[in-house]
Amino acid sequence: MTTSTAPSPAVVAEPAFGLLLDVDGPIASPVSRTVAIASIAQDLADMANQGIPVIFNTGRSDDFIAQQVVPPLREAGLRHGTPVFTISEKGAVWAEVTPEGLGEIHIDEELRLPTALGDEVRDMVVERFSGHMFFDETKRAMISVEQRTDVDNDDYLAVQPDFDAAIPLLLDKHDVDQVRIDPTIISTDVEHERLGKDLGAARALELLSARGITPQSWFTMGDSRTDYAMASWLHERGHQVSHVDVRPADGVPETAHPVLTSDTGAIHDDAGAEFLSRWARSLG
CATH class of the missing domain: 3.30.70 (Alpha-Beta Plaits)
Structure with missing residues (x-):
């Protein structure tokens, strides 16, 4: 699919939910290091085009997002003006994601x-x-x-x-x-030591606040225990949040918020694809 020529979507001030996503595992295959499942990019683009914030909260570099994540989103029809961002290197680097690539790169020196x-x-x-x-x-x-x-x-x-x-x-x-x-x-x-998925969550809220966007709830997703920090940070500040663990074999800890795992036993990007498709369908 080529990039859509439709007008940029209007900002949805209170979208039904926001997505805060680790990249390795849930989005990119840990084997190929690419977005290998086509439905992942399609569902992400479709949700973003409807005003759902999609924020990659990753230890990966901004270059990885530009090279491996942006092209599939572009092919899936991601439109201009969508609330899509990357928060890379666990909160140290951030930028807007557009169909052409990344916007201005910000670094916490x-x-x-x-x-x-x-x-x-x-x-x-x-x-x-x-x-x-x-x-x-x-x-x-x-x-x-x-x-x-x-x-x-x-x-x-x-x-x-x-x-x-x-x-x-x-x-x-x-x-x-x-x-x-x-x-x-x-x-x-x-x-x-200040870097982490909790710092990424804080930056995510700052980026959305600058656009006047406040999701009614959140889904976070990751493949390691450290990824739980983004959901915990949101919950501790009064946000409704559920965390998806796509590699629960490490053990699911006790949390104050819901933790979701695949009903089919899928892991990594197979599990990520299941949840993304479910959320995309929920928008009608």
Whole structure:
């Protein structure tokens, strides 16, 4: 489908719900690192075109969103003026998402790690770990390495602890504190401790408030325990929110808000596609 030439949608001041979505897992396949299920982009574009806020709250870079997420949305007919944003690098970087790409890139400079530290991590990856992982050159604030797509996940996970264990020595060498080491099933992020999905949720509300948009409720979605922070943050501030866990095998914690999982046992982007289609249909 080509980009729609219909007029830009009117702003819906109080949409029925807003979507705050992790990208790896629920939207992009953790295997191919692409939006591999066509209905995902179509349902997201259809909801956004009806005024539903769609906000990607991800550890991924803005470049990943521009390269892997925007093209499928454009092909699905995403229109201008829709309330779609990316909050990347766990709250450090944010931008509007448009059919042509991303708008102005905003960076919180207080949360950017030193360039010299990133350079040394890159050198370490090349010298010791290049057979299993690569250094993410697209990150602007945090430092990330990721499993190579030609490497089996079990093999990557076997060496990931060695990489993680080497980071504190580099932090001491560069006299860097207030840093968190956050491993996932396909990557490790080295990041300022203020970064997180809760910070992303706060930025999401700021972006919508600037447009005069207040969703009546929220759905959040993710594939790890850290993704629960966005739903908890919203709930603690009085918002009605349900969180979708697309990888509940890690265990579903006790929460003060509803937690949803696939009725069919689907995981990752298969589960994400199920819920997105359900929400899109609910709009009629």
